[in-house]
Amino acid sequence: SQTIHQWPATLVQPVGSPLSLECTVEGTSNPNLYWYRQAAGRGLQLLFYSVGIGQISSEVPQNLSASRPQDRQFILSSKKLLLSDSGFYLCAWSRSPRGTEQYFGPGTRLTVT
Amino acid sequence: DAKTTQPNSMESNEEEPVHLPCNHSTISGTDYIHWYRQLPSQGPEYVIHGLTSNVNNRMASLAIAEDRKSSTLILHRATLRDAAVYYCILRGAGYALNFGKGTSLLVTP
Numbered sequence: 104s105q106t107i108h109q110w111p112a113t114l115v116q117p118v119g120s121p122l123s124l125e126c127t128v129e130g131t132s133n134p135n136l137y138w139y140r141q142a143a144g145r146g147l148q149l150l151f152y153s154v155g156i157g158q159i160s161s162e163v164p165q166n167l168s169a170s171r172p173q174d175r176q177f178i179l180s181s182k183k184l185l186l187s188d189s190g191f192y193l194c195a196w197s198r199s200p201r202g203t204e205q206y207f208g209p210g211t212r213l214t215v216t
Numbered sequence: 217d218a219k220t221t222q223p224n225s226m227e228s229n230e231e232e233p234v235h236l237p238c239n240h241s242t243i244s245g246t247d248y249i250h251w252y253r254q255l256p257s258q259g260p261e262y263v264i265h266g267l268t269s270n271v272n273n274r275m276a277s278l279a280i281a282e283d284r285k286s287s288t289l290i291l292h293r294a295t296l297r298d299a300a301v302y303y304c305i306l307r308g309a310g311y312a313l314n315f316g317k318g319t320s321l322l323v324t325p
Contacts, residue, residue: 135311145317146303146314146315146316146317146318147260147313147315149311149312152311152312160311162311162312193259193260195259203248203250203265203307204262204265205260205262205313206262207259207261209259210257210258210259212257
């Protein structure tokens with residue numbers, strides 16, 4: 104069966120510090136990978152998606168970047184965090200580029216102080 | 217993607233059926249209707265999806281109106297573990313799942 108992992112589960116970082124969130128998927132190959140953010144009281148917003156190693160597409164302009172160094176690894180980064188980067192970050196995967204079902208990880212709650 | 221409208225909240229008693237409505241009057245002919253749910257402090261979980269016909273799976277049933285302008289997610293026997301925010305999403309050709317605010321379901325014993 105497939106599983107998706109995210110870490111850390113929670114993170115408190117000062118403004119201006121760097122960020123690295125990691126997501127890995129097990130039990131499948133060539134997954135399509137996604138990073139979403141959920142701000143307090145709001146819906147999920149797609150930040151990045153990837154259909155293969157090194158292939159990253161950004162949905163919205165922002166202070167964040169993403170990388171996919173391995174087939175089942177997806178990393179979300181920032182060089183300098185802003186207060187507005189606080190939120191619940193979710194990684195997801197699907198079997199096809201516009202896969203019907205997306206499977207979400209447990210999420211990382213980031214608080215920028 | 218077309219927009220969906222859901223009630224902000226609903227309440228149900230444990231072990232009773234729950235009907236969660238969703239309106240999507242501007243749905244296009246190729247949009248699939250998806251339902252996800254999100255428990256507190258967890259990632260969303262896929263529940264069910266359909267295009268035109270009613271669908272059943274182990275978690276729920278999806279009833280789709282004949283004109284496809286509305287749909288209803290049916291939980292046959294609500295349990296306390298079904299308390300969550302339920303999202304009705306129209307899935308077109310894009311990569312993103314456009315989660316709105318959903319319906320917060322409260323299940324009382």
